[in-house]
Amino acid sequence: MAESLLVSNSDILFMILSLLPVEVLLRVKSVCRAWARVISDPAFTRAHCSRPTPITAFFTIRYRLPETQIQGFKPIQIQEGVKFPSSITSILSSGFKAVSGSHGLLCFRRDWVFIVGNPATSHWCVLHSANSNSLFMYHGAVVIYDPTVSIHFKLAVALIKLDNRDAFKHYIKFNIYSSETSSWTVSSLYTQCWNPGVVSFHKGIRGTDAYEPCKIGGGSICWFDGSRVLVGYEISTGTYWKVSRPSPSSNFRSEFMSCYNSTIYFGRISEDVTKVWRLEGKNSWVLEGEGDNEELRRFVPTPSAYDPSRGALIIGGRRNGEYFALNFSSSTLEILSHGVDHPPIWEVYDHPRLPHGNTLAPLHGAEAGMNGLTREFHRMGLRPLDL
């Protein structure tokens, strides 16, 4: 037989390798030089990143009922056979929380220290955000990044200040880091009012998980404001934009917003049908898909995220760690992960928060390997990373 196609024809090799998941690519890099060359080529990385990545894990916030006390953050794997970089678990066990992610990048936070990196390729950078005004409190963080466009990223830290006179009014601003200029800028102020009839809130502040990265306007930060309107802050122009929910309805079992790889999805589970829309531009929701399954009516569904690669809505079940995928093309309900039964006296609830899939995404300003992180941990006086 003639020389293997998988060496001689680089176009075909490129095509076949681009179909393989990240962990396989990192493994087969050692097959031969030709393969290593293709896999390390920036053009290949870009092509690989532009293919849809399935969600392989969720970072969940673990609550314990009835105290509703946060127990911690836990990654839950929802695809069998897909491995998980151990660096993630070591960072989480050092008191950092997973706060945001996009295209395989993850952002962890502990106080005003942020770690942004790609755990799959182990490239990390550490950022310190200064809070100059102590009246503002931390309210969320978002990493804005699209490897198909640029290797630069932005980190936006949302800060909130309550109004002394009006309990329903508060102010939001963002500290924004750009890896392109290696500097921080501050956004203008956004005044927001809670509609007490619509949103229940705890001590005036909603959970710190409400902000999502969005590709619109070359990079925006999105969240639902007090009156259930989606607000976006476009970083490049420094302007705020708003869009209402798609076809408002009062007859539904649950509604949710999810974000995966900088695309905002809005979903609604009604008695008869489940629909998901995608935000395309500042004012248009496009129906991404719809489906229905009898099984869904048997439990209280907790929609977690829409996965464009699977063409399915990922739904959390009643039990801890139980996940289903409602496939929109076939209306079938597939079990992704079996839950764990708990003793009846107390219950743990995992609130799915951050969908994650491994990618080869490169990022500017990051250092390869764990040495940089280890150094930084030493400087901060933290316990060394357990690797």
Added chain:
Amino acid sequence: MITLISSDKRKFHVLEEVANQSLTIRDVIEDRRGRRRADRIILVTNINSKIPEKVIVYWLRHFLMPEEIAHASMSHKKAEKLKKWEAKFFDTDIDTLNDLILAADSLDIPSLFDGACEKVSDILKNRSAEEVGEISKIENEFTHEEEEEEIPSENAWVWRNEFA
């Protein structure tokens, strides 16, 4: 009717409508339209007779179920059936797949190309680097020391079996 001739001189007679699924053949037919019958013979020099057989089987199956239907309005049951058929069709050794990819590439049959590439990537997916090298007949030119270097410690997670 069109005649394809493989590298080992075997002849294959195919309906024009069927062979049209190859964009290369379609262009050749378009170019030679209205000419003598002899011009309806197309030499497929870079592939042996085993491959045109397979390609024609693939064409016939897809001819009965055009691409547009396959994606938009096909019923779930029919789509499942086609999927099963394709799985069986591509369930072959890596040499045949290589030849199919080469044929699909030169004859420009996108769905066959994608299908065969996907199958090769599936074969590679659950194997170690050594096994991959073996089945794709690639000689590892890395020396032992280089190999050690090639695997940076931060990527060690992909070699482990457990879910950390």
